[in-house]
Amino acid sequence: MIAAIGAFDGFHVGHARLFETARERALPTACEWGVITFHPHPQALFAGNAFRYLFTEHEREALARYRRIPRLETLHFTRALADMKPSEFLDWIGQSYGITGLVVGENFRFGRGRTGDSQTLRQEGIARRWSVDILPPLRMGKETVSSTLIRQKISLGETRSAEPLLGHPFFVTGTVIRGDQRGRRLGFPTANLALPAEKLLPQRGVYAAGVLLENHWCPAALNIGFNPTFAGIRALRVEVHLIGFEGDLYGRHLTVLFLERLRGELQFPGVQELIRRMHEDISEADASWRRYASGRESQLQWLHECLSIQRKD
Structure with a gap:
């Protein structure tokens, strides 16, 4: 060998x-x-x-x-x-x-x-x-090119500039767990991801993302943070909103590609201001995914096939 x-x-x-x-x-x-x-x-x-x-x-x-x-x-x-x-x-x-x-x-x-x-x-x-x-x-x-440099970029939320060094998007895989349903009540249902403790996470903020769902990729907006607009939340959360998806994801195993950081973590004066910004975030995330996916169909299909084997193991 x-x-x-x-x-x-x-x-x-x-x-x-x-x-x-x-x-x-x-x-x-x-x-x-x-x-x-x-x-x-x-x-x-x-x-x-x-x-x-x-x-x-x-x-x-x-x-x-x-x-x-x-x-x-x-x-x-x-x-x-x-x-x-x-x-x-x-x-x-x-x-x-x-x-x-x-x-x-x-x-x-x-x-x-x-x-x-x-x-x-x-x-x-x-x-x-x-x-x-x-x-x-x-x-x-x-x-x-080094893992150390890539790790630094990911830690700073620079997932877009890390991708050429990786040769593929940075991604996480995790299981959807029950949250407090706040996103659903606001009109933006999110999947709360439980991730391995040893996994590196990007800097807190909102990201344009893509989620592997069954046999296709779904555009998404992902938030990493403490939800500072609401009191009493102390644990870091990874929440992803699948754009255009309606259904139950509890217990599902999801793979999420990080495309780019849209903004940092913000505390809003009220719920209505948060909702308005979430509409903007989702629109930006959807546009980011469409730009990214255009012309990358074969790469995304091969990545999908490789990751799907992992999800079945």
């Missing part, structure tokens, strides 16, 4: 270049190729609850399908694994997966105390008669 190996939190366009290199290496020899990654993320093991994932383990499985990766191996990252010497780690994955070649980014680190680097890998690979490809970071314009 020729494998691209790394933490791959974002499955972004820089990672995709590693995947493509592994595929190209394997083609002439008809060798199997795939991706080896880790869960939990190495940073999560040592940072504990402070670490937030761009994509959960199940979401990354969907992204592996989106990237057409034929084999995805997820190593359970433990302190025992982290404490292996670099040569021990390579011996172990070599025997476990029949490795004949590895593809890594030049910042790849492995082994006890992160003492193994790309040059260590090259030397160890020669000794094992493995092919070793070490790729420099990918640059787009003035930016170096």
Whole structure:
């Protein structure tokens, strides 16, 4: 097996270049190729609850399908694994997966105390008669593509500028739970999403979004916040209004694409002012989705197929 190996939190366009290199290496020899990654993320093991994932383990499985990766191996990252010497780690994955070649980014680190680097890998690979490809970071314009940069953008609500770096929209998957029905009483029914605690969320505010509903995408307006217009709400909420949809979503598993941040979180002087602004938000979100979806039909269909498999698991 020729494998691209790394933490791959974002499955972004820089990672995709590693995947493509592994595929190209394997083609002439008809060798199997795939991706080896880790869960939990190495940073999560040592940072504990402070670490937030761009994509959960199940979401990354969907992204592996989106990237057409034929084999995805997820190593359970433990302190025992982290404490292996670099040569021990390579011996172990070599025997476990029949490795004949590895593809890594030049910042790849492995082994006890992160003492193994790309040059260590090259030397160890020669000794094992493995092919070793070490790729420099990918640059787009003035930016170096990295999960860290993407995480910063998402945290600031810059989902639109994060998308080219990811190669797909940022998304969340969650289960619809019962809320206080306030949106329905205001004329804007919303689905309240319960999301994994370790999932990174964008900055509070209102976003144009798209929701995977059954066999189609539905335009939506999504709010992340504390609903400051109403007293007594202390928990952060993720609420999504599906434009043009009428029905019961309780218990359903939804995938939501973030397109762009429309505005920050606001406190309105009264309910009528809030309702007027919600009408504007929904109109903007609908227009944003239409602009986004136009010309992306095949991409959205493939993303739909990959995510639908995840939703059935």
